[in-house]
Amino acid sequence: MTQCKTSKEIGGMGHSLKRKEDARFIQGKGHYVDDIKLPGMLYMDIVRSPYAYAKIKSINIEEAMKVPGVITVVTGKDLEKYKLHWMPTLMSDTQMVLPTDTVMYQAQEVCAVIATSKYAARDGREAVKVEYEPMKPVMDPFKSLDPAAPVLRTDKPGKKDNHIWHWQAGDKEKTAQVFANADVVIKQQMHIPRIHVVSIETCGCVADYDKVNHHLTMYMTTQAPHAIRTVIALVAGHVGLSEERIRVVSPDIGGGFGGKVPVYPGYVIAIAVSFLVGKPVKWIEDRSENLQADSFARDYHITAELAGTKEGKILATRFKVLADHGYTDAAANPSKFPLGLFSICTGSYDYNAAFVEADAVYTNKPPGGVAYRCSFRVTEAVQAIERLTDMFAKKIGKDPAELRMQNFIKKEDFPWHSPTGWIYDSGNYQAGLQKAMDVVGYAALRKEQAEKQARGELMGIGISTFTEIVGAGPSKDFDILGIKMFDSAEIRVHPTGKAIARFGTKSQGQGHETTYAQIIAEELGIPAENIQVEEGDTDTAPYGLGTYASRSTPTAGAAAAVASRKLRDKARKIAAYLLEVSENDLEWETGKFFVKGAPEKSKTIQEIVFAAYTNHPQGMEAGFEATHYYDPPNLTFPSGAYICVVDIDKETGAIHIRRFVAIDDCGNIINPMIVQGQVHGGLTQAVAPAMYEELIYDGEGNILNGTLMDYLVPTAVESPKWETGHTCTPSPHHPIGAKGVGESPTVGGPPAIANAIIDALSPFGITHIDIPITPYKVWKALKEHGAYDK
Numbered sequence: 164m165t166q167c168k169t170s171k172e173i174g175g176m177g178h179s180l181k182r183k184e185d186a187r188f189i190q191g192k193g194h195y196v197d198d199i200k201l202p203g204m205l206y207m208d209i210v211r212s213p214y215a216y217a218k219i220k221s222i223n224i225e226e227a228m229k230v231p232g233v234i235t236v237v238t239g240k241d242l243e244k245y246k247l248h249w250m251p252t253l254m255s256d257t258q259m260v261l262p263t264d265t266v267m268y269q270a271q272e273v274c275a276v277i278a279t280s281k282y283a284a285r286d287g288r289e290a291v292k293v294e295y296e297p298m299k300p301v302m303d304p305f306k307s308l309d310p311a312a313p314v315l316r317t318d319k320p321g322k323k324d325n326h327i328w329h330w331q332a333g334d335k336e337k338t339a340q341v342f343a344n345a346d347v348v349i350k351q352q353m354h355i356p357r358i359h360v361v362s363i364e365t366c367g368c369v370a371d372y373d374k375v376n377h378h379l380t381m382y383m384t385t386q387a388p389h390a391i392r393t394v395i396a397l398v399a400g401h402v403g404l405s406e407e408r409i410r411v412v413s414p415d416i417g418g419g420f421g422g423k424v425p426v427y428p429g430y431v432i433a434i435a436v437s438f439l440v441g442k443p444v445k446w447i448e449d450r451s452e453n454l455q456a457d458s459f460a461r462d463y464h465i466t467a468e469l470a471g472t473k474e475g476k477i478l479a480t481r482f483k484v485l486a487d488h489g490y491t492d493a494a495a496n497p498s499k500f501p502l503g504l505f506s507i508c509t510g511s512y513d514y515n516a517a518f519v520e521a522d523a524v525y526t527n528k529p530p531g532g533v534a535y536r537c538s539f540r541v542t543e544a545v546q547a548i549e550r551l552t553d554m555f556a557k558k559i560g561k562d563p564a565e566l567r568m569q570n571f572i573k574k575e576d577f578p579w580h581s582p583t584g585w586i587y588d589s590g591n592y593q594a595g596l597q598k599a600m601d602v603v604g605y606a607a608l609r610k611e612q613a614e615k616q617a618r619g620e621l622m623g624i625g626i627s628t629f630t631e632i633v634g635a636g637p638s639k640d641f642d643i644l645g646i647k648m649f650d651s652a653e654i655r656v657h658p659t660g661k662a663i664a665r666f667g668t669k670s671q672g673q674g675h676e677t678t679y680a681q682i683i684a685e686e687l688g689i690p691a692e693n694i695q696v697e698e699g700d701t702d703t704a705p706y707g708l709g710t711y712a713s714r715s716t717p718t719a720g721a722a723a724a725v726a727s728r729k730l731r732d733k734a735r736k737i738a739a740y741l742l743e744v745s746e747n748d749l750e751w752e753t754g755k756f757f758v759k760g761a762p763e764k765s766k767t768i769q770e771i772v773f774a775a776y777t778n779h780p781q782g783m784e785a786g787f788e789a790t791h792y793y794d795p796p797n798l799t800f801p802s803g804a805y806i807c808v809v810d811i812d813k814e815t816g817a818i819h820i821r822r823f824v825a826i827d828d829c830g831n832i833i834n835p836m837i838v839q840g841q842v843h844g845g846l847t848q849a850v851a852p853a854m855y856e857e858l859i860y861d862g863e864g865n866i867l868n869g870t871l872m873d874y875l876v877p878t879a880v881e882s883p884k885w886e887t888g889h890t891c892t893p894s895p896h897h898p899i900g901a902k903g904v905g906e907s908p909t910v911g912g913p914p915a916i917a918n919a920i921i922d923a924l925s926p927f928g929i930t931h932i933d934i935p936i937t938p939y940k941v942w943k944a945l946k947e948h949g950a951y952d953k
């Protein structure tokens with residue numbers, strides 16, 4: 164009898180296997196776009212607009228062309244000759260690649276300088292002279308809707324205003340009725356400001372057009388290689404670059420967070436130049452360009468309302484949203500839900516009346532709407548509902564933990580039909596909050612707080628009990644440019660029992676090379692160390708929609724499990740043939756089939772795979788490989804209970820996060836260490852919008868904090884010690900019961916911090932401050948509420 168290894172020994176599910184990819188990362192052997200050097204490669208730099216809204220009167224390239232090494236300067240008019248000056252966005256909007264007459268936002272691409280070195284390209288950029296005729300930009304989204312505002316998108320025939328879309332969900336009349344009869348109504352205007360993903364690696368590409376073979380290889384920083392390939396074919400199909408002639412390769416990526424989903428003009432310009440010049444062209448953004456021109460998220464103005472009883476029962480919520488998407492809507496967007504998944508705004512609570520409506524507008528800000536680690540607007544929704552919940556508790560004088568416990572959807576009420584149309588798959592919110600309260604020592608902290616308040620000290624405890632929504636598809640609801648949102652896995656096992664598995668997703672640091680291997684190891688019994696995982700090459704990977712919004716585990720992770728199970732079915736047939744028994748007489752145990760009642764008669768997966776190439780049953784196809792395109796029947800609904808404890812210095816407004824306990828529920832966990840890492844990183848990204856980050860523009864459209872000197876990104880110094888843990892309610896519809904996790908902390912973290920700060924300030928009657936809550940805002944609010952009056 165062959166002794167099989169345990170799930171742990173083969174690196175199966177639920178084990179903290181060390182990340183396979185880290186060997187190359189920690190040795191500095193990662194391979195990023197900027198590491199690519201091709202023979203004859205040219206370098207591109209981009210001249211950008213200093214104005215937010217201006218006519219281009221002239222572009223003088225004379226001096227630039229004199230710079231040694233400069234080959235050419237490409238303008239919008241040059242691209243227009245090939246109809247390459249416009250492109251679609253993944254949101255089904257359109258965007259200029261290079262302008263022919265008008266610039267629409269500060270830092271917009273105006274023309275591109277191509278040279279033999281990046282230094283020559285930069286010198287050439289400085290020598291280009293552009294004459295502008297500035298116009299008054301529209302920077303305020305509310306004023307953008309004013310009938311007197313200039314119509315910004317004159318490129319759209321018949322467009323008479325700056326309105327992009329209206330969308331609504333829930334029952335308007337029923338909600339209005341509940342509000343009219345409620346004991347208590349809370350109403351708060353909130354702004355979730357525009358922020359940036361600030362990944363360590365900026366965006367960039369090497370476009371390599373091979374004139375002889377009429378083929379483009381595009382190396383680029385993209386989270387969605389296949390979708391990009393399709394977009395390139397849509398933009399450049401008419402010059403002969405059809406999809407079979409395009410290969411998109413996404414090498415290692417230094418963080419994406421949603422910012423590397425959209426198509427940026429730089430990519431298309433590089434392709435156009437490579438096509439025209441016949442040489443590879445490299446374009447890499449510098450840090451300031453990245454911060455000023457792309458990867459923007461949020462900028463939502465929300466009127467948030469909650470109706471409840473004086474005993475603390477939530478009855479209804481109502482949200483009116485104005486979304487400032489800047490010059491164009493650049494993000495990937497599930498087409499049926501223009502507001503993304505904001506409609507998760509009813510949160511973890513049991514009530515059945517809600518109404519949400521939203522309008523999106525154009526302004527002269529750079530393209531917005533990137534789904535920055537927020538599953539398409541969930542961060543905004545969770546901030547609104549969790550702030551409202553705390554305000555409600557304060558208003559009626561109830562403990563916010565007790566009020567949440569009172570209002571949670573009960574674990575036996577899943578699947579839960581939310582009033583805005585979602586079917587939550589599973590959850591146990593009471594267990595999560597209870598665990599967080601136990602870990603933090605909630606009762607003792609409240610006692611300490613009361614004592615401190617009596618001494619005039621400011622201490623706050625903030626809770627956020629959020630429900631996330633991740634895993635787009637299902638394809639009936641979600642598509643990008645019409646392409647249905649499934650995802651894929653292809654597993655090919657070689658005769659010696661070692662495998663290669665390819666996916667349509669693309670890791671940017673999440674550890675897919677490890678976790679996908681663990682899923683396959685668990686399902687097939689092949690050790691994870693013998694499974695090579697590849698992503699990011701459209702020539703080899705099956706079509707997929709990419710990695711963002713915590714969708715990889717719910718979609719591609721599921722595809723890995725189902726493809727493995729297809730192989731296990733084949734393995735069963737081969738084992739039955741080899742052991743000369745019926746398939747029904749076989750049982751599976753990690754890595755082998757054995758005969759029921761006779762465990763000494765068995766075949767390991769390695770023996771079976773070898774037989775698939777050498778000695779398989781007559782009529783059966785040789786080889787051992789399977790592909791699966793997984794279309795999820797529903798999204799997954801991870802959840803979390805976070806508790807934050809802050810101390811605030813009354814004189815300066817300085818905020819110190821003393822404790823932060825995060826209990827997450829992402830269903831069955833593939834790799835606990837990776838999940839913990841995801842949560843640590845995500846929580847630091849939660850501190851960012853809660854306390855530091857906001858892109859600020861003046862009335863002329865100038866960005867006032869467009870460098871990392873003044874756009875504040877929290878570092879390890881500003882991050883508290885994270886105390887993490889988990890509860891587990893498996894997703895009933897996911898093949899391995901897993902839910903996504905990557906963005907949960909970014910979603911659930913900010914309101915916990917905001918609620919803690921407001922809790923500390925509440926003795927002075929302060930009920931709300933918009934994020935980011937800075938020491939200055941705290942000091943100002945305290946001053947306005949008489950805290951410094953003698």
Ligand code: CDP
Pocket residue numbers: 673674675678679710711712713714715716717720829830831832833834835837838841901902903904905906
């Ligand atoms: O789409 P993305 O990879 O960003 O997000 P995710 O599906 O939440 O996964 C992030 C990482 O956590 C991946 O390596 C997953 O395999 C891992 N994960 C896990 O180990 N267990 C889960 N239940 C969910 C995610």
